[in-house]
Amino acid sequence: MKTFRKTMTCLLSTFALFLCFSSAGYTKVDGDTILLGAAVSLTGKYSTNGKHTKNGYDLAVKLINDRGGVKVKGKKYKLAIKYYDDESNSSRAKELAERLIKQDNIKFLLGPYSSGLTKAMAPIIDAAGIPMVEANGASRSLFTKGYKYLFAVLSAANQYLESAIDLAAEKAKESGKKPSQVKVALAFEQDPFSLDVRLGVVEAAKRHGMKIVVDGKLPKALNDMSAILAKVKALRPDVLVVSGHSKGAMTAIKQIQEMKVDIPLLAMTHCDAAKINKKLGGGGEYTLCAAQWHKSLSYKDSYFGNGMDYAKRFEKVYKYDPPYQSAESSAALLVWKSAFERSNSFDTKKLRDALSKTNMQTFYGNIRFGKTGQNIAKPMVLFQVQNGKNAVVAPTEWASSKLIWPAPKWSERK
Amino acid sequence: MDLMIFTTAPWLNVQAIFDGIMIGAVFSLIAYGMALIWGVMKIINVCQGEYVILGGYITFYLYNTYGINPLYTIPAASLFVFLVSFAIYKLVIVKVIERDLFVSILATFGLSIIIQQLMNTIFGADVEVAQSGLGTEFLFDNMVTVPVTRVFSLIIAVLVAAIVVIFMHYSKLGRAIRATSQNKRAAKVLGVDTDKVYGYTYAINGAICGVAGSLVAMTFTLHPYIGLPYTIRSFMIVITAGLGNFAAIITSGMGLGILEQYADYIIGTQFRIGFVFLLLVFIIIWRSRKLLKKREYLK
Numbered sequence: 001m002k003t004f005r006k007t008m009t010c011l012l013s014t015f016a017l018f019l020c021f022s023s024a025g026y027t028k029v030d031g032d033t034i035l036l037g038a039a040v041s042l043t044g045k046y047s048t049n050g051k052h053t054k055n056g057y058d059l060a061v062k063l064i065n066d067r068g069g070v071k072v073k074g075k076k077y078k079l080a081i082k083y084y085d086d087e088s089n090s091s092r093a094k095e096l097a098e099r100l101i102k103q104d105n106i107k108f109l110l111g112p113y114s115s116g117l118t119k120a121m122a123p124i125i126d127a128a129g130i131p132m133v134e135a136n137g138a139s140r141s142l143f144t145k146g147y148k149y150l151f152a153v154l155s156a157a158n159q160y161l162e163s164a165i166d167l168a169a170e171k172a173k174e175s176g177k178k179p180s181q182v183k184v185a186l187a188f189e190q191d192p193f194s195l196d197v198r199l200g201v202v203e204a205a206k207r208h209g210m211k212i213v214v215d216g217k218l219p220k221a222l223n224d225m226s227a228i229l230a231k232v233k234a235l236r237p238d239v240l241v242v243s244g245h246s247k248g249a250m251t252a253i254k255q256i257q258e259m260k261v262d263i264p265l266l267a268m269t270h271c272d273a274a275k276i277n278k279k280l281g282g283g284g285e286y287t288l289c290a291a292q293w294h295k296s297l298s299y300k301d302s303y304f305g306n307g308m309d310y311a312k313r314f315e316k317v318y319k320y321d322p323p324y325q326s327a328e329s330s331a332a333l334l335v336w337k338s339a340f341e342r343s344n345s346f347d348t349k350k351l352r353d354a355l356s357k358t359n360m361q362t363f364y365g366n367i368r369f370g371k372t373g374q375n376i377a378k379p380m381v382l383f384q385v386q387n388g389k390n391a392v393v394a395p396t397e398w399a400s401s402k403l404i405w406p407a408p409k410w411s412e413r414k
Numbered sequence: 415m416d417l418m419i420f421t422t423a424p425w426l427n428v429q430a431i432f433d434g435i436m437i438g439a440v441f442s443l444i445a446y447g448m449a450l451i452w453g454v455m456k457i458i459n460v461c462q463g464e465y466v467i468l469g470g471y472i473t474f475y476l477y478n479t480y481g482i483n484p485l486y487t488i489p490a491a492s493l494f495v496f497l498v499s500f501a502i503y504k505l506v507i508v509k510v511i512e513r514d515l516f517v518s519i520l521a522t523f524g525l526s527i528i529i530q531q532l533m534n535t536i537f538g539a540d541v542e543v544a545q546s547g548l549g550t551e552f553l554f555d556n557m558v559t560v561p562v563t564r565v566f567s568l569i570i571a572v573l574v575a576a577i578v579v580i581f582m583h584y585s586k587l588g589r590a591i592r593a594t595s596q597n598k599r600a601a602k603v604l605g606v607d608t609d610k611v612y613g614y615t616y617a618i619n620g621a622i623c624g625v626a627g628s629l630v631a632m633t634f635t636l637h638p639y640i641g642l643p644y645t646i647r648s649f650m651i652v653i654t655a656g657l658g659n660f661a662a663i664i665t666s667g668m669g670l671g672i673l674e675q676y677a678d679y680i681i682g683t684q685f686r687i688g689f690v691f692l693l694l695v696f697i698i699i700w701r702s703r704k705l706l707k708k709r710e711y712l713k
């Protein structure tokens with residue numbers, strides 16, 4: 001028995017040593033393949049959106065490879081992605097960032113899902129000087145720390161629902177009220193993303209001189225917000241703004257419907273990803289949802305065509321309508337491709353400089369990075385659920401439908 | 415602090431108490447299950463909340479795939495979690511039951527992670543809900559809302575509790591369970607098959623959680639990782655009420671429900687779960703002081 005154990009220990013440690021050395025030999029460009037790295041939430045609480053992210057990445061990789069790949073120094077390279085599962089856990093994401101950079105020796109990174117996980121990885125990649133193009137971390141704090149190697153294709157979180165407040169002010173003026181008479185109620189989860197959204201909303205409300213009458217904060221592990229809604233019912237605000245990922249959106253709409261809370265303008269984040277309206281049998285009607293992208297927008301590129309083309313292609317492969325999380329993830333790969341070709345090199349420094357000079361239009365929107373790595377060329381989209389469909393109502397130059405305001409009272413709905 | 419809200423809108427008191435009683439009933443049910451296995455098997459079941467959510471997912475599954483009204487899925491959810499927890503008893507619990515309390519806490523904690531992840535894999539990480547379609551009633555000029563689903567939950571919770579109490583007092587197995595809880599060795603000597611009693615006790619708790627889960631699926635929302643607050647709440651109720659005192663469990667369950675609602679209104683929703691934890695700490699201190707006093711008296 002003892003000898004058997006010894007042999008096993010010996011064998012196992014040899015194997016472990018072998019693994020250590022073999023991974024060091026792994027390089028970023030292997031033959032004719034450029035290897036990108038990504039930690040994505042395949043399990044844990046973000047696994048739905050993690051999957052959307054991965055699908056977006058995979059769809060773009062396949063399309064770019066089918067169209068001849070990426071041309072660097074006259075040679076054509078295929079793209080490939082090395083994935084790890086970060087288990088929706090930020091300390092795991094941190095470990096994986098180290099692992100991708102130090103063990104797997106990967107020099108080009110794609111982002112994880114959610115601001116929290118991106119925030120965990122950002123200091124590591126920045127210290128190592130490895131560029132990352134991320135598509136799912138919108139927290140403002142990602143762009144205030146002076147990271148030089150982090151680039152985000154999406155709009156920052158504080159922009160998410162600002163326009164909803166502006167819209168409320170506009171409507172107040174139309175109906176002969178002053179914007180400063182508008183009463184606002186807030187219900188926000190206590191996570192970095194939602195708090196940033198809140199920041200933008202509070203700033204916008206201040207700008208219009210609006211009064212915040214309810215300022216509800218939701219803890220992460222709660223599926224009941226009836227107390228906040230009872231307050232809303234008592235104080236009758238003109239606008240209710242909710243942000244708390246899919247769980248917050250779902251809980252809010254369910255309980256608003258149940259308690260028949262009448263709000264002229266209800267705006268929230270993440271209502272697209274949760275497909276709430278369908279699940280709640282029409283309870284989400286007239287809700288305004290903030291989105292990074294919508295397929296009816298008319299931006300275009302030479303790979304995916306416009307939004308509708310992208311949606312068709314996506315649905316053919318994955319059998320569901322692309323949420324914006326997938327669209328922005330696909331856009332991240334278009335950015336990488338363009339950066340490789342413009343810098344014509346695999347040097348991370350040169351690539352970083354090329355990335356910072358990105359100025360392109362994709363099906364997802366215009367992409368131009370500001371000094372802090374944030375995309376400053378793309379506005380947020382607001383759509384309203386009308387007859388069970390998402391109708392884009394803001395920004396007005398892209399809008400295909402008109403806002404229904406005020407939302408009919410529950411007693412008047414069928 | 416938001417005390418003013420109660421003066422501007424006094425009906426909110428009624429709302430808070432209503433909501434508190436209705437959700438408190440569901441908490442009491444879950445807590446009763448926990449007290450049962452704690453008392454009989456000396457195990458603190460950390461995966462209690464996960465059983466609840468699992469029951470909820472069964473309701474959701476039947477509702478979503480076959481379009482069955484969630485009201486009718488309660489027996490199925492209950493039976494399913496009964497079977498699952500019986501299997502878990504045979505596989506895991508049986509090995510930790512005579513061991514240190516700490517071992518069983520660790521084991522059930524591990525189980526809770528496994529169940530969470532399995533639910534996540536099978537049902538997905540989306541937030542789900544089963545609509546009962548029962549509508550809403552209004553009181554006091556539409557200001558107090560009473561979702562009929564919550565009233566229904568209250569009724570079912572009371573009904574199930576009554577069934578369990580009758581079962582415990584009058585059935586043979588129920589008596590065996592109580593005997594084992596009072597004195598295991600004596601029960602064994604008198605011919606009670608304590609292993610069987612343990613298995614059934616654990617599974618009955620599962621059945622109770624299954625019912626509670628169905629109610630949660632109808633009244634709130636479901637997510638694979640939302641089980642822990644239910645475990646904490648039931649732990650707290652049991653600590654306050656003590657083991658085996660059914661009336662005390664109901665009162666402290668509803669009391670917790672009402673306190674939680676008030677905490678939500680006054681100090682804010684963000685501190686609601688935190689408030690439950692804080693209350694737990696106070697109750698533990700209070701109880702230990704009470705015990706200390708008793709000891710002094712004995713001296």
